[in-house]
Amino acid sequence: MKAEELDLLFEEGKEDILEYFDLSTAKRPALEKTKIDLDLPQWMIIALDKEAKRLGIESQSLIKVWIAQHLDSAKI
DSSP: OOHHHHHHHHHHTOSOGGGGSOGGGOOOTTOOOOOOOOOOOHHHHHHHHHHHHHHTSOHHHHHHHHHHHHHHHHTO
């Protein structure tokens, strides 16, 4: 199957496309977590908590999303 055909099946959402993949060989690379300490000024923590609450997520999740978006846009 060509990638264009698979894309079309996915976009239509009428068929489960997982049957076209060998999930026994699927990998999720570099998902090991490493704990870090991060010191932030109080105003920044207050702003992060406020934004996380507005979005209905935890502050840690918001930080992860923002870092991931920045790294993706920087192509690192």
